Amino acid sequence: MSQTLAIDGRPLGRRAQLTRRRLLDATYELLQTHGIRDVRVVEVARKVGTSPATFYQYFRDVDEAVLVLADEAAEEVEPVARLLDEPWNGKGGLESARDLVDRYFRYWDEHRALMRVRNLAADEGDQRFRDVRNRTLGQVTDRIAEAVAENQRAGRVPPEITPYSAAAAMVSMLERMASYHFDLEPRGVTRRELVETTARILHHTITGRKT
Amino acid sequence: MSQTLAIDGRPLGRRAQLTRRRLLDATYELLQTHGIRDVRVVEVARKVGTSPATFYQYFRDVDEAVLVLADEAAEEVEPVARLLDEPWNGKGGLESARDLVDRYFRYWDEHRALMRVRNLAADEGDQRFRDVRNRTLGQVTDRIAEAVAENQRAGRVPPEITPYSAAAAMVSMLERMASYHFDLEPRGVTRRELVETTARILHHTITGRKT
DNA sequence: CGGAAACCTCACGGGGCGTCAGATTAGTCT
């Protein structure tokens, strides 16, 4: 896509684009198997069959490559977030909630390692990572906040609730459950139960309706 | 505590206990200012005025020191979790919920850096860290699950909800909100609103009562 | 085919890691 630049500012030719892509892919793969602290530039380079110096032509460090990957993953959230565009009040509301939770879990299952590092870096204060995270979660948060506000106007959600706070709380719950369900399932809860329960909490918080 | 051992298995004398403690404290302090990936054994040692080799007498690596710290922090959760021992159905229920959320946030504010690393390591699959996390969160989760189950028996919580799942969801929400509110507040939500809203969701999920 | 531009790598100084043999300190007994 468009104007990705090398570290020295030059635009990338065809060969360079390819190398960069392979470096990104290798980084992604290593992230699956190693903790972030053990992802070495040398190893990324080795995996691509190139030299470490090449890596530094395209990224200042491993984090910067991860940032690009996180940015790419941000786009895949949109179709999930869209599930919030239909109002959840009616009959199919609960089913939409289930669907959202399930797909959110799957999104995380897909990008688990990436999300982990993105969140760590964001929590540690790195502004670039905060931005990607906000861009990603914002797609969901904003829609939930809007829905809550609407139901609040209709008198179904109590006035003491702040729509944006509620949205943040729901996204927090989703995120952590998505990241966590792996640790939970071996402990005697099924995924189905997790999805069903989470969906119901989500549905009620947004719509204010009893289930 | 009592029988803390050195890496070679020998029990620690008075001098050694002190050195170990100072190393732990230094690790904790460095964690406040550096991302975990930049906490160097050399620097911990320097801070204590000792040599890196000394560090390795007591801990296999930085993570192991962090693990001990996380373990210590686990005990401070108990008084917070106790807020769940009184039933939340009655009049003061909502106030108890606010109290819990507020204190949970404060607990995190206090141990932010530590919690972050604990969660990262646990999510990356390190069993020791999963265990501390479960021991910590379990204190809250188990109590919530129990409360939900009770209210479910009384017919206030729908039968499709799994008490343990709901508890996990609530703890997830709490954890993430606690870790996240820093990033949220500069974006135009007040802490009061966050606490109030989170408390209400928590209260309703546990008791099934309208607020 | 030849030259310029684009891309890649060699080779190196710097620094943290983790170990172990040996030095230093504290404790104990006479």
Added chain:
DNA sequence: AGACTAATCTGACGCCCCGTGAGGTTTCCG
């Protein structure tokens, strides 16, 4: 106090990764 012993600490080293800049190799284009 002196001297012996166990406990504790550290100097010094080999290893490996980092990140850079000068110089080599490939690609592109006339």
